[in-house]
Amino acid sequence: MSIKNFELLEKILSQPTAPFREKHVITVATEVLKNSNVPYFQDPIGNIVIGVNSKKEYLNLIQRPQPTPLRIFIAHMDHPGFHGTQWIASSPEQSQTQLKIQWHGGSPTQDLVGASVWLADGQGWAGRGTLTEVKLKEPKTPEQKLLHSGTAIETAAVQITEKNRILPKNPKALYGGFWFGKTHWQEGELIYTKAADDLVGSFAILSLALDYFSHNRNMSARKKAHKNPPFLGLLTRAEEVGFIGTIGHFELGWLKKSKRELLFVSLETSRTFPGADIGKGPVVRLGDKSTVFSANPLKVFTTLANQSLPQGFQKRIMDGGTCEATAAVAYGYAAIGISIP
Secondary structure (H helix, E strand, O other): OOHHHHHHHHHHHOOOOOOOOOHHHHHHHHHHHHHOOOOEEEOOOOOEEEOOOOHHHHHHHHOOOOOOOEEEEEEEOOOOEEEEEEEEOOOHHHOOOEEEEEEEOOOOOOOOOOOEEEEEEOOEEEEEEEEEEEEEOOOOOHHHHHOOOOOOEEEEEEEEEEEOOOOOOOHHHOEEEEOOOOOEEEEOOEEEEOOHHHHHHHHHHHHHHHHHHHHHHOOOHHHHOOOOOOEEEEEEOOHHHOOHHHHHHHHOOHHHHOOOOEEEEEEEEOOOEOOEOOOOOOEEEEEOOOOEOOHHHHHHHHHHHHHHOOOOOEEEEOOOOOOHHHHHHHOOOEEEEEEEO
16 A cells, blocks of 8 residues: 555544434545545435536436446545434433433444543534443344343443533533544554544545546546546445445436446445454455345456455355445345445
């Protein structure tokens, strides 16, 4: 990885994010695209479309018949976390010392009381706290019911232990997630972070776009005259609570006007499994917890992986969770997936 790309990765990993609270990631992404003269725009949902400057260019691209499919690389900018709901105070002196929260997305279900969390708002990092009064969502499976284990955090309280500045009066302006001492750090060749899922996928799409358009600008005018972007990037919001950004984009109806084949490529960051190990290369993701992906594109993708990374990739159904390829398949689009364990 180049120094420039590594600096971009660090900058993205340094941002606070949670479902519907992707503002700081969006700011970094749009600033780097703008500064590098990479075309982009935001759709009405707030997703970032990379590769074209406007809805008009987007529609022109997908309505122009081409012999090859348009690849739409998709990743999300959120990570499971919480939103503040109300301040808890037994006296005026204790105002803004304890925050009631609502959790959004998945979470661990054990050893939660006393766990460290970070707090942020529209201005940036706001402080630290610890979880108390944790309530889990109702168990769903027979195993969870037997163990009296919920599926994820539903609500909790955060005891504020550190303030970076005066906190907002409106508790709903605050959000957060689990804190591990730093936003990211490196031990040997491994990078640890508070939220790889899916800031690493977002970084992969951004770095690809930066490299591609930088190379394209160096091409001769004659070659560029007939050069169309071979891919688009789609960085989405609120994936962790039901693919909200992805579904919102599909529901705009723009893609129904396409006259060329579309192929969605999900770039995810997933927990390790046997056959999907850290350090053994990216995973050709055959499917997720909900569904397998499109067979013919997967065959082409696997062949390409064998040619370009004969000893450096893995292949597996990553069934620990779902990803945006599932949403694409549900809407009738061809989809495949890449996962970084």
